[in-house]
Amino acid sequence: MSQSVMIKSNKYGINLVLDPNIPFVELLKDVIEKFKASEKFFKNAELAISFEGRKLSEEEENRIIEAITENTTIQILCIVQNGSEQEAVMKQQIEYYQAVQQQFMNANTGSGDFYRGTLRSGQVIESESSVTIIGDVNPGAKIISQGNIVILGALKGNAHAGSAGDRNCFIFALDMNPIQIQIGDLIAKSPDKEKTRKHLLRREKVQTAESQIAVARDGNIYIEPVTKDILNRM
Structure with a gap:
């Protein structure tokens, strides 16, 4: 499986580490493949999400979110900026x-x-x-x-x-x-x-x-x- 997409997860959300070099269309296909392979692990989960490794436009972020929700049972509740307090912010938002x-x-x-x-x-x-x-x-x-x-x-x-x-x-x-x-x-x-x-x-x-x-x-x-x-x- 392609390593252009890596999923780092914690109790409250996921951080997607994305290859900055491949075309976005290919990256989107790899996102779908990655999450389909992880479907059983994340089944029916409600999560926050953050992105790392690649600068994304708002449209690109939206397309990634839609690709995840349309191909899995995951519900993405919000986007959290990547940072040292990321998990704490995710925890508070999910609880809210x-x-x-x-x-x-x-x-x-x-x-x-x-x-x-x-x-x-x-x-x-x-x-x-x-x-x-x-x-x-x-x-x-x-x-x-x-x-x-x-x-x-x-x-x-x-x-x-x-x-x-x-x-x-x-x-x-x-x-x-x-x-x-x-x-x-x-x-x-x-x-x-x-x-x-x-x-x-x-x-x-x-x-x-x-x-x-x-x-x-x-x-x-x-x-x-x-x-x-x-x-x-x-």
């Missing part, structure tokens, strides 16, 4: 995500539906209750739910919560960058400037409240950071 996930999954207990995997352009999920997506919702994909929508990944497509007309529902995403969201009969579209947003959360320093929630209030839709106070009210 796990706490957020548990809180919103508890809010969706009962008859809620679950879907694991990335929704690609053209795919539509409809639910008569609340729905939790463990993965990303790409541009061109759509979720329609009569209850709440919880996306444990990035929302980059369309989402409609409270589709039967309930404005009390919410839409939550670890990375909120939708084309359009709707709660009840209220609709909001992202401005053009949002297209410059990062694909995944990038962690140079420990941060909180990067996840966001969309709620309807006073006839408008508001997208707000997820704070401890909001979680306690769930």
Whole structure:
């Protein structure tokens, strides 16, 4: 197997050491090969990721993340900058995500539906209750739910919560960058400037409240950071 990609792992994430010299297209194939070979070891893992050995553009980072998530059951939660405190930062971020996930999954207990995997352009999920997506919702994909929508990944497509007309529902995403969201009969579209947003959360320093929630209030839709106070009210 090619040594252009090496995986250094710890309890909370993985560091990819990448060959700086081979063409990116070949490197991407080697990433897929490497992770397929390691599928049993990382099965269903939720991890932070960092990169070493090669300077990558944002687009290249995104393509590597997509290659991993599309060919394995790994869920990449965030990107962490490589450094001496890397494992500590990964630990804090994973614990933060796990706490957020548990809180919103508890809010969706009962008859809620679950879907694991990335929704690609053209795919539509409809639910008569609340729905939790463990993965990303790409541009061109759509979720329609009569209850709440919880996306444990990035929302980059369309989402409609409270589709039967309930404005009390919410839409939550670890990375909120939708084309359009709707709660009840209220609709909001992202401005053009949002297209410059990062694909995944990038962690140079420990941060909180990067996840966001969309709620309807006073006839408008508001997208707000997820704070401890909001979680306690769930």
